[in-house]
Amino acid sequence: MSATPNTRDTTWRDTTLTETRWLRYTLTAVALAFLALFLILPLVVVFTEALRVGLAPYFSAITEPDAVAALKLSLLVVAMAVPLNLVFGLFAAWAIAKFRFPGRSFLTSLIDLPFSVSPVIAGLVYVLLFGAHGWFGTWFADRDIQVIFALPGLVLATIFVTFPFVARELIPLMEQQGTDEELAARTLGASGMQMFWRVTLPNIKWALLYGSLLCSARALGEFGAVSVVSGHIRGETNTMPLQVEILYSEYSIQAAFAVASLLALSALLTLALKALLEWRFARELAHH
């Protein structure tokens, strides 16, 4: 038994250290059956339902003006929410990972807070602030700025639900990397910006990409929060998930699944990219 720790090669194990072949096969079969039922069947259903009546109706459903408007709006919301959370994540991780200060762990829990708040509440809070009877409602109304039932509300709600993603990926990694390299750069006379661009950023670029990927996936698919602030104006404030809901509630089941299939495709793409990043850059991500 001189096997090195963490060797997961089964050849050195004798039967007392693993299960009998029969049990191994049974456990694998049960687990795979469960995962097939819960993960693979839904994927099959989305695409089958979308293509049930053929390719022509499928393409007409996804090129229909309201669907295209929803796609554009969704991408616009993602393009606004993700960069803002990315910049915030960088600043938050810099302060939390590279410095020690009182209240540091409390601040970290506050950043995680949006994950334990229902998306519906995430939408509701902005209605309470910017809606007609909200705290700042009249101030914005007087200036003809519409927040709720308009783009700013959708972006705010999306930012709320995706708030922690980038910071959470960066904080553990930057903590682990410590401050030595940055201090060396400073000693050698680098300015703050030079240090950031030449030392810090190259060290965290894959984790930054990873966090942004998760953030974008959630932003694109968010439903509850945007549903509260959207007002469901067709072709104007409907994001793709909201368009799916509207089509479904109008019994345009096939069209709903056609739009849903685009979202499912983007989910599969996300999973592929995520697996690729985890496999290729395992050591440059915090916890893989």
Next chain:
Amino acid sequence: MALLSIGLQRRTLPGFGLALGVTLTYLSIIVLVPLTALVTRSFDEGFMDWWHTVTTPRVLASFRLSFGVSFAAAAVDMVFGTLAAWVLVRYRFPGRRIVDALVDLPFALPTAVAGITLTAIYAGNGWLGQYLEPMGLTVAYTRVGIFVALMFVGLPFIVRTVQPVLQDLDAEFEEAAASLGASRWQTFRRVLLPTLLPALLTGFTLAFARAVGEYGSVIFIAGNKPMISEIAPQLIIIKLEEYDYVGAAGIGTAMLLVSFLVLLVLNGLQRWARVGHR
């Protein structure tokens, strides 16, 4: 020493003030001020009014449903999630990497898509529903449907917290147990399970927290019958549609309160499980 290093770092590494300032400002604008508005708004008409709102039978029923079914779904996920993590880490089979990547599907798939898809599967005329319903098991438009949807969204949390612990587990504990004559099942129960317990509780907490607030994947399959299959987030939406902002905020505040109490207990349990096995 600690003080010295603070001073040293502050002198040499730049940007602390700026980074903390930006962080606190952004956090306040996006999270803290809005949540404060939620809580103050719910008490606009006084504490008693709030209390009456959140203790009406319909609200209480939705809370029992949301928290109860979330608890059950996270608990069942714990069993199947651990099994999935075990098989993915310990056994080799073709397609393992693909299955491993697919575990995150419930996270990546938009909840509305999950909602209509699960309904298509479990409705009376659906892919599986047509076989289940003659057997007397109605899933869609009942609490069972809510349970299935919440199990779906919670699953990755369990697998992804148990998996790394299982991966890093040193074989020598199992070897020691085996050499002392323990059967495989005894080793699992007495050695592996206690080691996995903190991760299991963390996964359970995450899955539960996610399930309690879940909206998109549930409303399509729930049926949303008042007192029976109406989840708490759905009730907030209904209050909003009635322009009852104080009521909506009140239910939201109560949800946050109960969530935090439950999470506090679960965090305490996690700490206990961690300390107990060191």
